[in-house]
Amino acid sequence: MSDRATDPATEAFVAHRNLLFTVAYEMLGSAADAEDVLQETWLRWVKADLEEVRDQRAYLVRITTRQSLNRLRTTIRRREAYVGPWLPEPLLTAPDAAEDVELAESVSMAMMLVLETLSPTERAVFVLREAFDVGYEEIAAAVGKSPEAVRQIAHRARRHVDARRPRKTASPGEVRAALESFRRALENGDLQGLLDVLAPEVVYMGDGGGIKHAALRPVTGSGKVARLMAGVTSRTGRTGNRLTIGPTVVNGSPALVVSLDGEFDGIMAISVEDARITGLYFVRNPEKLSHTTSETPLTLR
Secondary structure, eight states, X not given: OGGGTTSHHHHHHHHHHHHHXXXXXXXXSOHHHHXXXXXXXXXXXXXXXXXXXXXXXXXXXXXXXXXXXXXXXXXXXXXXXXXXXXXXXXXXXXXXXXXOHHHHHHTSHHHHHHHTTXXXXXXXXHIIIIITOOOHHHHHHHHTOOHHHHHHHHHHHHHHHHTTSOSSOOOHHHHHHHHHHHHHHHHHTOHHHHHHHEEEEEEEEEEOTTXXXXXXXXXXXXXXXXXXXXXXXXXXXXXXXXXXXXXXXXXXXXXXXEEETTEEEEEEXXXXXXXXEEEEXXXXXXXXXXXXXXXXXXXXX
C-alpha cells in the first residue's frame, strides 16, 4: 500500500482501518485472521470505482463482513479439531481502552466466548448492530439477507447473548482490585486468598493449543480452581522456576502477563462480577500471543 499512499482509496482505507480490524476481530476472535481479512478487503477495495461508492465506510464494512463470514465458516471446522479449549487471541490495547466500558465489554474474553456460541450469520448481525450500531439495511447488504430477516436474526442473537453475558459489567477499578488480589494470592501460593477472590462458580480455561501444557477441559468451582492455581505456584517453586506476574491491558480490560524465569509464558485475562472473579482465561499458545508482545498497543475502532 505504500506506493499508493496519497491516493483516495488508500486514504479512505487507512481512515477506517481500526474500525475494519475490530469488526473482523469481533467476528473471528483471531487477530491473525482479522489481518488476513483486511488484506483481502484492501485487494477488493482498490478495484472498486470510488465514484460509484456513496458511503465509503459502509462499503468497506460490507466487504470486511463478507470476507470475515467466509473465513469464519472455514475456521469453525478447524476449531473442532483444536487441542483443548479454544480461547480468542488476546490483543494488547491502550490502558485508556478500559475506560470505554461498552468497547471493553464487546471485545472482552468473556463476550468473545459468548459470540462463539452464535452461528456465523448471527455473530455478524450481532456485532454490526450491537457493537457498531450499523443500520439493518446496511447489515442486510453485508450478510445477504432481507432487512426484515436481519431484524429477526438480531433479536434472536441478542436474546441468546443476554442469557449468557455477565449480569452486570464491572468497572475498570473493580477489575484491577480483583486482579491485584488474585496476583498477590497466586504469587504467594495463598489458597485462602485465592478462595476469597474467586466466585463460587468461577470457570478456568487454559489454551495451550497442543503446543504448551494446559488443562484439556475447563475447570469449574472456586475450590478446584484455587487448588489448581496454588498447585502451579507450588510446582514452580519445587522445580526452581521463578514465576513473575505483572499487569497489562488486553482486549480493553486489565489482565496479567505471566513469565517463567524471565521468559514470557502467557496472558491471563479475567471476568469480574460483584468484586469476585467469575472467569480466568489463560492463553499460552505461542501462535496466539504475537499481538501481546508488541510495544505499540492496538487502537480499536
